[in-house]
Amino acid sequence: MSDAPKVTFSDGTGDATGSGVPLRARVRSLGPSMTPSVHAVAETVAADPAGCSRLTVSALAARTGTSEATVVRTARLLGYRGYRDLRLALAALAAQQESGTAPVLTAGIAVDDPIADVVAKLAHEEAQTLADTAAGLDLAALAAAVTALATARRIDIYGVGASALVGQDLAQKLLRIGLVAHAHSDPHLAVTGAVQLRHGDAAVAITHSGATGDVIDPFRTAFGRGATTIALTGRPNAPVSRYADLVLATSAARETRLRPAAMSSRTSQLLVIDCLFVAVAQQTYETAAPALAASHEALAPRRTARSPRP
Numbered sequence: 001m002s003d004a005p006k007v008t009f010s011d012g013t014g015d016a017t018g019s020g021v022p023l024r025a026r027v028r029s030l031g032p033s034m035t036p037s038v039h040a041v042a043e044t045v046a047a048d049p050a051g052c053s054r055l056t057v058s059a060l061a062a063r064t065g066t067s068e069a070t071v072v073r074t075a076r077l078l079g080y081r082g083y084r085d086l087r088l089a090l091a092a093l094a095a096q097q098e099s100g101t102a103p104v105l106t107a108g109i110a111v112d113d114p115i116a117d118v119v120a121k122l123a124h125e126e127a128q129t130l131a132d133t134a135a136g137l138d139l140a141a142l143a144a145a146v147t148a149l150a151t152a153r154r155i156d157i158y159g160v161g162a163s164a165l166v167g168q169d170l171a172q173k174l175l176r177i178g179l180v181a182h183a184h185s186d187p188h189l190a191v192t193g194a195v196q197l198r199h200g201d202a203a204v205a206i207t208h209s210g211a212t213g214d215v216i217d218p219f220r221t222a223f224g225r226g227a228t229t230i231a232l233t234g235r236p237n238a239p240v241s242r243y244a245d246l247v248l249a250t251s252a253a254r255e256t257r258l259r260p261a262a263m264s265s266r267t268s269q270l271l272v273i274d275c276l277f278v279a280v281a282q283q284t285y286e287t288a289a290p291a292l293a294a295s296h297e298a299l300a301p302r303r304t305a306r307s308p309r310p
Helices: 023-033 036-047 049-053 057-064 068-077 083-099 115-136 139-150 162-176 187-194 213-224 239-243 261-283 285-303
Strands: 155-158 181-184 202-206 228-233 246-249
Touching (some): 023 036, 023 083, 023 115, 036 049, 036 057, 057 068, 139 202, 139 228, 139 246, 139 261, 155 162, 155 213, 162 181, 162 202, 162 261, 181 187, 187 213, 202 213, 213 228, 228 261
Parallel strands (some): 155 202, 228 246
């Protein structure tokens, strides 16, 4: 399979958000694969679109301590035909921010922030992450993933760390509508299960970095066995995409010492998981509705407070 990314961030038209993925989300997503000089240019234009929109290519190169060639290369990596299109997009984004239709980036959480600021900043970042993820979702890939899950004989889900919790959430949701789903966080059990998969089954990998070996190993095995493979990742051009039939890109808030990657990526992963579940339930409604009702009825007694024993 080709190493090329499975999604495209921009249609090359030079609009403010490319194919719907906001600029700052693209910078966050592509950041780990950028060279230091390209990353410096990308971070600068994302942080100050108004100021950078007024700069010539040579002026931006001087401001970032890079070269004109690096500036042009950054523009193309972000999905624009060249620096001229990037400047137009920056000007449009600056206009949106000035009119109040797009929020200006806020500072990260500081160690001495009062609790009110922590709440406000987290709420802003969470809302922006959800908006970025929704805007950047490949709806055709999402629809294909829904069909693959709805018709699968068996679904295996791979994730470790915080992504394992997201995988468990997806598995329990699918189980409630009558599908056979297993969430694996143990890499040995994941590979053992993957070798049992075949055409007509589905495998889901959840990895923000797209490079977690314990997730890629069973995913690669599932791909080789003929299962439909679906990757949820914040880095669509990462190694996991080599074994993915479908890639669902997630966004993430800015990472800081107080907000690590595992925390900043979880919100967007859960949004995609919920989109998959609801759409699968819609597609399988005749069987999903009775299954949901049955599980609700079976669990009802456990939601009732029991009187303490005398």
